[in-house]
Amino acid sequence: MTTTAHPRRTVLITGATRGIGRALAEQLAADGDIVLLSSRDGAAVAAAADEIAGNVRPAGPDPVQIHPIQLDATDPVSVCDAAARIGRDHGHLDVLVNNVGGMFDGPSRASTVQLDTVRATFELNLFSAWRVTQAMLPLLRRGHEARIVNVSSETGSLTRMTAEQPAYGMSKAALNALTRSLAGELAAEGITVHAASPGFTATEAVAEGGRPVPDGAASIKAVIDLPAGSGTGGFFQDGAALPW
Template identity: 65%
Template sequence: MTRIILITGANRGIGRELAAQLAIAGDTVLLSARDAGAAKRAASEIGGDVHPIQLDTSDLASISAAAEKIEAGYGRLDVLVNNVGGIYDYGQKASTADLAVAQQALETNFFSAWRVTQAVLPLLRKGKAARIVNVSSEAASLDRMGAAVPAYATSKTALNALTRVFAAELADEGITVHAASPGWTATELGGEGGRPVAEGAASILHVIDLPADSGTGGFYQDKQVLPW
């Protein structure tokens, strides 16, 4: 059965590349973006079984409308990829950080995923071997955490915690939940010096494709388990 996969923030960067890789594999990809035109252009350029959906992860009405569109068009969802992220606060220190930036990072990297997950969970419950993949970062690992990018790191750590909470709650329903790190990637957020976007997307693709019997609540990068 062809999987139906929703990716948030997929009109550029890792999300777009992931959509392309999934389309090549034969999946039905719902490519969402805050701007409907951007989603439509990206889906058209990728081609294949890729369909644009307007979805602003900060707007409950937009999220609800997207969920209703998926329900009407497909009746279920097999995989949700919470890919929206940002606010990489270079140069900040926790002792002097602008807390407005920290709040924005939590909104972008944490609450957006929580909102979307709540909204589409009824559709995931209708899917087969459904899965949620939260795009995290190695910077979220408490075991490896240092002083850099405090707003980004703590917001992604919160996302990891949400991953574990949902994994525990949904385990008995057969819905698996994982966090996936693409590594330092040469995107608009990652900047120059990162690895190719295709490699970062492939790290997430691996988690999407994990066998159902591989458990739930994992944190992965490049097919390796990361320490929480």
């Protein structure tokens, strides 16, 4: 997988005040993209945007542009309000990164996991991305070589799936299925859709181990930076295709 230079893009990242989302925002801002940093916590996302703007040194002549957006991906009203604000302030989107996600089932097994936990996991990892995508599609249709990137996990690969963390793995497998469905639907409009795995990364949700957060974010950024003619409906980690 190769990447290429690109014009300045307007990029929305959900769940981006910390961890992989924030590191990705920093990397894209440094490249000169206009980054819409979003979180359900308005105060936290405003503070994070200010910090990133103050710390990032752009590679090109354009100043860093980080704009905070209050967006609760689990709340339809919040999502619609965010889409309306982006439409008013920016007019379009070039890239949507569905980064919101979480893991709730830990060491559970499919035979014993609480189904309420499974439902909560699917709501956050699947339906939030689906909801945000539907709301942002009109803005993406106005974008340049628009792209949707769903932040998945290699545990969502049916080929690699094990007994570990069934709710999390199945929710990410469902997100991968959504990726494929959207890719098939939107290809005729020139909107590409991919799933990207950051790999096992040392975020706050990981008790120990994992690679540096910027490395996980770079795995997502590589998919955002794919050339427009490189196809749609892929699943990648660190520049290599993962099995579905």
